[in-house]
Amino acid sequence: MNHKGIEGKVLLASPRGFCAGVVRAIDTVNLALEQLGPPLYVRREIVHNRYVVEGLRKKGVVFIQELGEVPQDGVVIFSAHGVAPEVRAAARARRLRVIDATCPLVTKVHIEALKYARAGFTIILVGHENHEEVVGTRGEAPESIRVLSTVQEVEDLEVPDPDRVAYLTQTTLSFLDARQIIEALRCKFPNIRGPASHDICYATQNRQNAILELARQTDVILVVGSPNSSNSRRLVEVAAQAGVPAHLIDDTGDIRQSWLQGADTIGLTAGASAPEELVGSVLDYLRGLGYADVETLGGVREDVHFALPSELTAAPARGRTSGD
Ligand code: SF4
Numbered sequence: 001m002n003h004k005g006i007e008g009k010v011l012l013a014s015p016r017g018f019c020a021g022v023v024r025a026i027d028t029v030n031l032a033l034e035q036l037g038p039p040l041y042v043r044r045e046i047v048h049n050r051y052v053v054e055g056l057r058k059k060g061v062v063f064i065q066e067l068g069e070v071p072q073d074g075v076v077i078f079s080a081h082g083v084a085p086e087v088r089a090a091a092r093a094r095r096l097r098v099i100d101a102t103c104p105l106v107t108k109v110h111i112e113a114l115k116y117a118r119a120g121f122t123i124i125l126v127g128h129e130n131h132e133e134v135v136g137t138r139g140e141a142p143e144s145i146r147v148l149s150t151v152q153e154v155e156d157l158e159v160p161d162p163d164r165v166a167y168l169t170q171t172t173l174s175f176l177d178a179r180q181i182i183e184a185l186r187c188k189f190p191n192i193r194g195p196a197s198h199d200i201c202y203a204t205q206n207r208q209n210a211i212l213e214l215a216r217q218t219d220v221i222l223v224v225g226s227p228n229s230s231n232s233r234r235l236v237e238v239a240a241q242a243g244v245p246a247h248l249i250d251d252t253g254d255i256r257q258s259w260l261q262g263a264d265t266i267g268l269t270a271g272a273s274a275p276e277e278l279v280g281s282v283l284d285y286l287r288g289l290g291y292a293d294v295e296t297l298g299g300v301r302e303d304v305h306f307a308l309p310s311e312l313t314a315a316p317a318r319g320r321t322s323g324d
């Protein structure tokens with residue numbers, strides 16, 4: 001019986017939680033700790049999740065904002081969100097040893113940006129101005145890249161040559177929002193170039209599809225994820241656009257009983273950087289309130305794995321200095 005005396009149910013989204021890029025980034029830090037030992041420096045949060053970051057901090061990882069905080073001969077890991085070329089150059093200049101945990105799907109967007117910039121295109125990067133991934137991608141060609149995130153900004157946009165425009169997207173956007181913006185871009189620049197559909201990654205897309213399915217069958221949805229996690233915030237928005245209230249929680253401590261008032265069925269999912277342990281603890285909490293029936297919705301099976309950075313898997317590299 002739930003807190004209103006009604007038997008309640010939890011529907012779990014599938015897929016949910018860690019994506020291949022996050023698994024790779026966390027495995028990279030753990031393997032580096034094993035091979036090199038602490039202290040290990042990670043530029044910014046390795047992935048945007050408080051629990052993950054705190055766990056690694058306890059193992060001896062030092063999270064830094066800028067490379068100036070890394071001592072001479074230190075080892076620095078770049079986060080899954082990627083970095084601008086100037087950061088790589090700064091690491092080379094300081095002769096820091098770099099291990100690059102940038103998600104390969106983010107690297108793909110960097111490469112596309114470079115390709116279009118070299119061909120003289122104005123590049124419209126659809127994304128959130130201050131997000132680390134966008135800052136990193138824009139850094140590939142700051143003079144050619146314009147960042148925008150609304151249809152209004154598309155309407156206001158002026159470019160030197162409307163026939164030489166390309167677009168790219170941040171990997172963690174809401175595909176519903178991105179679709180509108182891309183349609184507006186195609187309408188304004190009929191010859192615009194871009195990826196076949198968009199660069200929103202498989203994990204973002206699958207988790208958004210899963211929460212849409214959840215929204216069809218639940219009264220309220222809890223999304224496990226940190227407030228600075230872009231893909232987790234987009235999940236909340238997608239659910240809200242589908243008409244179901246959704247709440248972002250780092251852990252059970254954030255849950256307000258008022259959200260669950262009158263809810264017979266609660267949906268539960270997790271952003272791409274949120275660990276399954278946290279989903280388990282939320283489930284335990286909900287069971288304690290009487291939501292004992294737990295069902296997992298069917299969803300696509302993900303079978304994506306990325307190789308670990310060669311800096312760790314290649315021949316003994318202790319003492320090597322590299323900026324790439
Ligand atoms: Fe890579 Fe997508 Fe995961 Fe971002 S959300 S780390 S782009 S797989």
